[in-house]
Amino acid sequence: xxxxxxxxxxxxxxxxxxxxxxxxxxxxxxxxxxxxxxxxxxxxxxxxxxxxxxxxxxxxxxxxxxxxxxxxxxxxxxxxxxxxxxxxxxxxxxxxxxxxxxxxxxxxxxxxxxxxxxxxxxxxxxxxxxxxxxxxxxxxxxxxxxxxxxxxxxxxxxxxxxxxxxxxxxxxxxxxxxxxxxxxxxxxxxxxxxxxxxxxxxxxxxxxxxxxxxxxxxxxxxxxxxxxxxxxxxxxxxxxxxxxxxxxxxxxxxxxxxxxxxxxxxxxxxxxxxxxxxxxxxxxxxxxxxxxxxxxxxxxxxxxxxxxxxxxxxxxxxxxxxxxxxxxxxxxxxxxxxxxxxxxxxxxxxxxxxxxxxxxxxxxxxxxxxxxxxxxxxxxxxxxxxxxxx
Amino acid sequence: xxxxxxxxxxxxxxxxxxxxxxxxxxxxxxxxxxxxxxxxxxxxxxxxxxxxxxxxxxxxxxxxxxxxxxxxxxxxxxxxxxxxxxxxxxxxxxxxxxxxxxxxxxxxxxxxxxxxxxxxxxxxxxxxxxxxxxxxxxxxxxxxxxxxxxxxxxxxxxxxxxxxxxxxxxxxxxxxxxxxxxxxxxxxxxxxxxxxxxxxxxxxxxxxxxxxxxxxxxxxxxxxxxxxxxxxxxxxxxxxxxxxxxxxxxxxxxxxxxxxxxxxxxxxxxxxxxxxxxxxxxx
Numbered sequence: 001x002x003x004x005x006x007x008x009x010x011x012x013x014x015x016x017x018x019x020x021x022x023x024x025x026x027x028x029x030x031x032x033x034x035x036x037x038x039x040x041x042x043x044x045x046x047x048x049x050x051x052x053x054x055x056x057x058x059x060x061x062x063x064x065x066x067x068x069x070x071x072x073x074x075x076x077x078x079x080x081x082x083x084x085x086x087x088x089x090x091x092x093x094x095x096x097x098x099x100x101x102x103x104x105x106x107x108x109x110x111x112x113x114x115x116x117x118x119x120x121x122x123x124x125x126x127x128x129x130x131x132x133x134x135x136x137x138x139x140x141x142x143x144x145x146x147x148x149x150x151x152x153x154x155x156x157x158x159x160x161x162x163x164x165x166x167x168x169x170x171x172x173x174x175x176x177x178x179x180x181x182x183x184x185x186x187x188x189x190x191x192x193x194x195x196x197x198x199x200x201x202x203x204x205x206x207x208x209x210x211x212x213x214x215x216x217x218x219x220x221x222x223x224x225x226x227x228x229x230x231x232x233x234x235x236x237x238x239x240x241x242x243x244x245x246x247x248x249x250x251x252x253x254x255x256x257x258x259x260x261x262x263x264x265x266x267x268x269x270x271x272x273x274x275x276x277x278x279x280x281x282x283x284x285x286x287x288x289x290x291x292x293x294x295x296x297x298x299x300x301x302x303x304x305x306x307x308x309x310x311x312x313x314x315x316x317x318x319x320x321x322x323x324x325x326x327x328x329x330x331x332x333x334x335x336x337x338x339x340x341x342x343x344x345x346x347x348x349x350x351x352x353x354x355x356x357x358x359x360x361x362x363x364x365x366x367x368x369x370x371x372x373x374x375x376x377x378x379x380x381x382x383x384x385x386x387x388x389x390x
Numbered sequence: 391x392x393x394x395x396x397x398x399x400x401x402x403x404x405x406x407x408x409x410x411x412x413x414x415x416x417x418x419x420x421x422x423x424x425x426x427x428x429x430x431x432x433x434x435x436x437x438x439x440x441x442x443x444x445x446x447x448x449x450x451x452x453x454x455x456x457x458x459x460x461x462x463x464x465x466x467x468x469x470x471x472x473x474x475x476x477x478x479x480x481x482x483x484x485x486x487x488x489x490x491x492x493x494x495x496x497x498x499x500x501x502x503x504x505x506x507x508x509x510x511x512x513x514x515x516x517x518x519x520x521x522x523x524x525x526x527x528x529x530x531x532x533x534x535x536x537x538x539x540x541x542x543x544x545x546x547x548x549x550x551x552x553x554x555x556x557x558x559x560x561x562x563x564x565x566x567x568x569x570x571x572x573x574x575x576x577x578x579x580x581x582x583x584x585x586x587x588x589x590x591x592x593x594x595x596x597x598x599x600x601x602x603x604x605x606x607x608x609x610x611x612x613x614x615x616x617x618x619x620x621x622x623x624x625x626x627x628x629x630x631x632x633x634x635x636x637x638x639x640x641x642x643x644x645x646x647x648x649x650x651x652x653x654x655x656x657x658x659x660x661x662x663x664x665x666x667x668x669x670x671x672x673x
Contacts, residue, residue, distance in 0.1 A: 035670070043673075045566040051673050054554065064555050067667060 002033050003370070004074035004100070006061060006089065007081060009038025009052055012246040015273055016080055019105070019130070019150060023080075024050045026363030035068060037061050039081075058085075062092050069098050076370055080105040087120045101125045101373045103366075105148060107270020108134030109190065110291060110318025113141040125373045128366065130271045131292040148366065150271055151359030156249070157280035159351070160257035168258035179211040179336050182259035182283065184252075184274040185266065186245070187217045187224030189315075192288075194225055195265040195323050201234040202329040209336065214255055216243045256281040261335050265305065265328060267313075267320035269293050275302075276357070279350035284338075286331045290321035301350045303331040413437065413444040413514060414493035414591070418483030419501035420451040423461050425636050426501045430469070433499070436633075438511030444497075445470065449487040452477045480584065480607030481600035488591075488599055497588045503530065505586065505633035512631040513588040524623025525589040525615060527582030528631035531568050544568060547635045550579025550627040551612065552669040559612060562669055572672070574629045580668050582625060584611030585635050593618055601660075609653040616661045 005024060008016035024034050025048060034050035039061055041054045055061035068074065077100045079086050086104050093102075104124040108131065118141035121127055127145035129135040138145035160168070174180060181200065185191040193215070200213050219227055219242050231240040243255070256262075262278035262285045269275075269292040276296060278285050287293040289304035297304050308324035338345060415433055419426060430448075434441045446469045450458055462471060472490060474483055480500070488496045495517060497510055505528070513526050530548035532541045541547070542565055549563040559580065563573045584600075584607075597617040604610040615625045658665075 043564075045563075045570060047570075051670075053670055053673055056556070060555050064670070067555070068670065072670070 001031065001076075001370075002072065002074040003027065003035075004065070004068055004072070004077045005034060005036040005050075006065060006077070006079045007036065007038070008040055009036060010040035011042070011044055011046065014040065015271075018273055020080055021048060022151060022153065022359040023362060023366055024048065026359060027367060030363070030367055035072065035074070037064050037068070058088070062089070065089070065093070066096055066098060069100055074100065076101045076103060076374060078103040078105065078366070078370070082106060083108075083117050083121060086124075087117070090120065090123055101377050103128065103369055103373060105130065105366075106134075107131065107292070108137045109270040110268040110313060110316070110320065111137050112318065113137045113143070114317040115141065118143050125377070126369045128369060132295050133291050134270065146365065146369065149357060149361050150273070150276075151357050151362050152276045152280050152354040153359065154280050154351075154355050157253065157256070157277050157354075159280075159282040165257055168254050172258060174212060174258065175210070177210055179209065179261070179339060180259040181211060181213045181261050181263050181332070182216075182255060182278070183213070183263050184216045184245075184255075184277075185264060187219060187221040187227065189223070190267050190320075191217075192265045192267045192323065193217070193227065194230060195325065195328070196263060197227075197230055197234055197236065197240070198325045199263065199265065199323075199328040199332060200239065201236050202325055203332050203336075204236055204239060206333075211239060211336070213240045214243065214259060215240060216245050216247075216252070216255060218245055253281070256283060259283055260339050261286065261332070263328075263332065264288070264293065265323040266290075266293065267322060268318065272296060276354055280354040282344070282347050282351060284335050284344065284346050285350070286328065286335060288321050288323040296353070300346060301353050302346055303335065305331060411443055411445055411491060411493040412440050413495045413497050413510070413588075414488060414491050415444055415446045415497045415499060415510075416449060416484055416487035417446070417499050417501055418449040418451055418480055418487060419453065420477070420483075421453045421457065422501050423453075423457055425504070426461065428504045429499060429501050430465070432504045432506075432633075433510075435507035436505035436510040437497075437514075438508045440511055440514050445491045445493060447472060447487040447490050449474065449483040451479065451483045477606075478602075479605050481602050481604050481610045484584075485599040485602065488594060492591065494591055495588055496591055496594055498584060498586065500585045502636040503586045503633050504533075504636075505631075509631040509633055510588065513628055516626065516628055517588060517590065520624075522624050523590075523626050524593045524618035524621060525582065525587055526626045526628055527587045528633050529568070529573065529627070529629040530583065530585060530633050530635040533634045533636055541637060546570075546573055547637060548583045548585065549573045549629070550577065550672075551581040551583065552672055553580055553665060553667055554669050555667055557665060557667075559665075562672055568632075576629060577627055577672070578624055579627045579672075580625075581612040581615040582627065583635075584614070585637075586633055587611070589614075589618070590623070593621055593623055596621060603656060604653050606648055607653075608648045608650050609657040613657055613660060616664060 007020045008014045028049040036052045037055050038052040039055050041052050043054045083106050102124045103126045105128045128148040129138055129145045130148050130150050132147050135145050135147040231237045262283040264287040272292050275285050285302035289306050305323040305328045307321040309322050311320050313320050437444050448471045451474045484498055509528055517523050532545050532547045534544050536543040546563045546566045551559050552562040553559050566573055600610040601613050
């Protein structure tokens with residue numbers, strides 16, 4: 001079975017890469033021959049059991065798509081990207097008469113799914129959404145999407161031992177009585193880092209609270225905040241440590257392992273992979289009660305910040321949930337006081353939740369979907385031939 | 391590849407008899423003495439059982455005479471030294487050296503390549519057992535002593551050249567580990583680097599050696615591979631033959647540049663019709 005797969009594959013760090021690699025590795029072990037058109041992939045070495053072809057931009061990926069459909073003749077195409085990008089690809093394929101069964105994997109970041117998008121993704125032979133929330137929104141809009149439950153590698157994202165934590169914290173100059181809040185989020189509008197800073201500022205009003213805030217982000221993203229300026233304005237510059245994303249896995253895990261709490265105040269989330277990673281490492285997670293975050297933390301696996309208000313995204317059709325600073329700070333303080341007493345009430349439930357999210361489930365779902373689509377195509381062709389001979 | 395008429399001149403086979411000497415090693419150089427001794431010292435072991443039957447021709451392309459005299463002292467009698475009459479560049483230097491002694495194969499080894507024991511022997515063995523191979527090249531690595539991040543020590547420098555979707559010919563697997571499974575597959579790449587390659591003399595003379603239109607050099611090696619393929623012979627990458635390439639060492643020492651863009655345009659004018667996207671089958 002030849003699978004052509006198109007997705008973001010920047011090996012320096014990409015949400016879609018974290019999804020693609022386990023899925024494709026699982027499918028390769030089931031006998032699939034796989035070529036991935038990797039947007040952002042720069043040709044560096046990898047040991048994955050599938051091929052990745054570099055594509056610097058959509059022009060290159062579309063050209064490769066067209067050529068591979070005709071040269072390599074894959075059985076099926078699977079695209080894992082945001083919906084607007086998938087619509088562009090589908091349009092390209094229609095204009096260039098590229099006939100191949102199409103399975104789309106995508107997030108729904110915010111509700112509702114607008115009808116224009118819904119109608120267009122109905123053109124896919126199968127739709128797989130990476131969150132239960134997103135799947136329900138698709139179904140509400142009449143799209144028969146199925147949930148692709150994204151797994152967590154709980155072996156790699158393991159809970160640290162006490163000695164590992166001690167070594168990591170000492171190497172970072174963190175004192176034993178210092179509370180460390182971690183946030184892993186891109187510096188862009190939807191991640192709402194300004195709200196995170198405001199919660200931190202309110203938390204810092206109690207001067208006896210000794211803490212640090214570790215933020216892993218793209219500090220100088222052209223469409224992001226001037227983070228240092230805002231931290232200075234709020235008077236929390238000393239507590240805010242900013243690190244650049246794209247670090248090796250071991251370093252990233254060390255940040256999770258050395259922290260005491262994970263905070264994410266996104267206005268909406270398609271999946272929230274860092275939330276799952278934090279839960280796997282044993283961190284209590286505080287997140288906005290919205291979209292993809294809700295299903296991970298509700299009811300007792302983490303702490304949900306009620307939105308202060310809900311607005312329409314200025315650049316799109318979906319809702320944006322603005323986390324309440326007051327509630328966020330109160331939850332942060334609760335976690336802090338629990339930490340001081342050595343209480344970790346949500347840890348067990350959170351860890352159990354992520355352990356149940358095995359990648360085998362996602363691979364099985366995708367494999368079954370592909371086989372179902374091909375089976376339907378074969379039947380349709382058979383019936384068409386029969387009708388033609390009548 | 392299309393067999394329609396190309397703008398290369400096929401030369402009739404020479405009337406002389408090809409010398410029973412198996413291999414004619416040609417090493418062109420212009421200064422660059424720093425690495426040169428290591429290159430020359432590696433040749434006997436690299437040739438292995440073929441060394442007694444081989445000749446080594448060093449082509450001095452207008453190097454500093456004082457440094458050259460000092461360097462050449464103490465070399466075996468087997469190593470012949472030729473001088474170009476004027477600055478000829480890599481293609482001209484190789485053409486001169488290759489024409490000096492008529493061995494069955496021509497092994498071109500540039501003065502910044504150090505071949506491992508048995509490596510050139512392996513290439514010759516491949517050629518001897520497969521008459522359809524016209525030109526063959528080894529796996530080349532960045533030197534172990536490299537501290538340059540764009541030339542990572544011990545990693546792949548050359549594993550064949552392929553074309554990407556952007557129509558650029560590039561070194562595939564550059565920077566990858568030398569023992570990665572993908573780089574250790576013997577295959578027919580689009581082209582090979584001229585830093586080290588082995589070619590049949592009969593094919594070399596049919597295509598007239600390197601095209602001297604490339605001046606001091608660059609792109610003449612790719613052009614040669616396309617010419618060999620046009621003859622109907624294979625271009626082969628042999629990963630079991632390994633060497634180290636001190637990339638750019640001689641250029642840095644000589645402080646000179648090459649007309650990369652101009653030569654690329656020339657190459658595309660000569661072979662543009664035959665270019666196809668190849669790396670999708672290899673990556």
